[in-house]
Amino acid sequence: MGYRVVIAGATGNVGREMLNILAERQFPVDEIAVLASRRSLGTEVSFGDKTLTTQDLDAFDFTGWDMALFAIGSDATKKYAPKAAAAGCVVIDNSSLYRYDADVPLIVPEVNPQAIHGYDKKNIIANPNCSTAQMVVALKPLHDRARIKRVVVSTYQSVSGSGKEGIDELWDQTKSIYNPTDDKPAKKFTKQIAFNVIPHIDVFMDSGDTKEEWKMVAETKKIVDPSIKVTATCVRVPVFVGHSEAVNIETEDFLDEDEARDILREAPGIMVIDKREDGGYVTPVECVGDFATFVSRIRQDSTIDNGLNLWCVSDNLRKGAALNAVQIAELLGREVLKKG
Numbered sequence: 001m002g003y004r005v006v007i008a009g010a011t012g013n014v015g016r017e018m019l020n021i022l023a024e025r026q027f028p029v030d031e032i033a034v035l036a037s038r039r040s041l042g043t044e045v046s047f048g049d050k051t052l053t054t055q056d057l058d059a060f061d062f063t064g065w066d067m068a069l070f071a072i073g074s075d076a077t078k079k080y081a082p083k084a085a086a087a088g089c090v091v092i093d094n095s096s097l098y099r100y101d102a103d104v105p106l107i108v109p110e111v112n113p114q115a116i117h118g119y120d121k122k123n124i125i126a127n128p129n130c131s132t133a134q135m136v137v138a139l140k141p142l143h144d145r146a147r148i149k150r151v152v153v154s155t156y157q158s159v160s161g162s163g164k165e166g167i168d169e170l171w172d173q174t175k176s177i178y179n180p181t182d183d184k185p186a187k188k189f190t191k192q193i194a195f196n197v198i199p200h201i202d203v204f205m206d207s208g209d210t211k212e213e214w215k216m217v218a219e220t221k222k223i224v225d226p227s228i229k230v231t232a233t234c235v236r237v238p239v240f241v242g243h244s245e246a247v248n249i250e251t252e253d254f255l256d257e258d259e260a261r262d263i264l265r266e267a268p269g270i271m272v273i274d275k276r277e278d279g280g281y282v283t284p285v286e287c288v289g290d291f292a293t294f295v296s297r298i299r300q301d302s303t304i305d306n307g308l309n310l311w312c313v314s315d316n317l318r319k320g321a322a323l324n325a326v327q328i329a330e331l332l333g334r335e336v337l338k339k340g
């Protein structure tokens with residue numbers, strides 16, 4: 001017996017990827033409903049070798065459905081997630097709306113699977129921000145061995161992290177640079193993204209950090225350990241898919257770079273590609289479509305007593321969103337609903 005699964009936001013980047021991953025991982029699905037806004041009513045989406053027709057989320061009755069994977073943004077989530085949860089359907093949400101709610105578990109299955117048991121306070125489980133998800137997969141095994149005190153991270157985040165409009169803007173602007181009569185000014189992003197980088201993702205906060213930077217701090221604490229200090233600079237780069245991060249880690253105990261590499265090689269969800277030669281590391285284009293979080297450039301930071309540097313790359317639509325959501329669905333099935 002399998003599950004009755006709903007995908008809300010099935011026409012979006014994350015929604016389509018969730019459908020691909022459910023099919024790839026042969027998630028035990030008995031029935032699946034694909035939902036989006038009324039604008040997309042009747043739009044066809046693929047699920048394995050099947051073609052499904054999109055229904056209107058606003059008119060959908062969640063009664064009798066086991067779980068709903070949401071990827072529709074915070075505003076729509078606020079309206080529809082409580083409705084699904086009240087109907088007895090467990091919501092796994094990709095937006096930031098519930099991530100910091102003490103009654104909602106925020107889960108990366110390789111890191112804090114035990115948190116699944118808190119799902120029933122609201123019948124909602126939150127999926128972290130894309131840049132946090134890949135970073136904590138790499139931090140957790142190092143923290144278990146040497147206790148991480150502080151992390152300094154700079155991100156290089158692809159445009160797909162800001163949805164379909166972000167992808168379109170990079171594509172259109174790139175073309176328009178070669179055809180100046182077809183000017184495409186910045187709309188989704190605050191400055192030109194083609195052939196440029198923008199040190200600004202999400203809104204500014206009073207501290208001077210952006211909300212994206214704050215999310216990496218708050219979510220790392222909630223998922224891994226509240227004692228870890230994190231400071232982040234989040235940058236949008238003209239890459240379609242795949243987020244990269246330069247991570248500096250300070251630990252309590254000394255951790256040799258070779259031991260760190262061995263620990264990461266054994267860690268779930270991590271693939272170490274770390275040869276000290278031309279091309280002996282991973283770049284975003286190579287991680288697209290993959291499940292793993294790739295770690296390269298592992299080396300000692302000799303400016304402090306117990307310091308390490310590493311480079312961490314992952315497909316933001318997969319580990320940063322859709323894959324992690326499907327892994328949560330698998331965990332929910334295995335540990336709680338036990339139907340599959």
Ligand SMILES: NC(=O)c1ccc[n+]([C@@H]2O[C@H](COP(=O)([O-])OP(=O)(O)OC[C@H]3O[C@@H](n4cnc5c(N)ncnc54)[C@H](OP(=O)(O)O)[C@@H]3O)[C@@H](O)[C@H]2O)c1
Pocket residue numbers: 008009010011012013014015035036037038039040057058070071072073074076094095096128129130160161162163164165316317320321
């Ligand atoms: N992209 C990432 O790397 C990433 C990572 C982590 C989390 N997330 C989160 O995942 C969510 C979706 O992101 P995305 O990149 O997939 O965005 P997207 O490509 O722009 O897709 C948005 C989806 O939401 C649907 N939607 C929007 N408003 C709706 C409404 N009022 N009612 C019903 N459906 C509605 C859209 O349907 P229509 O096609 O009908 O408009 C579409 O299916 C966001 O919360 C985002 O923050 C994204």
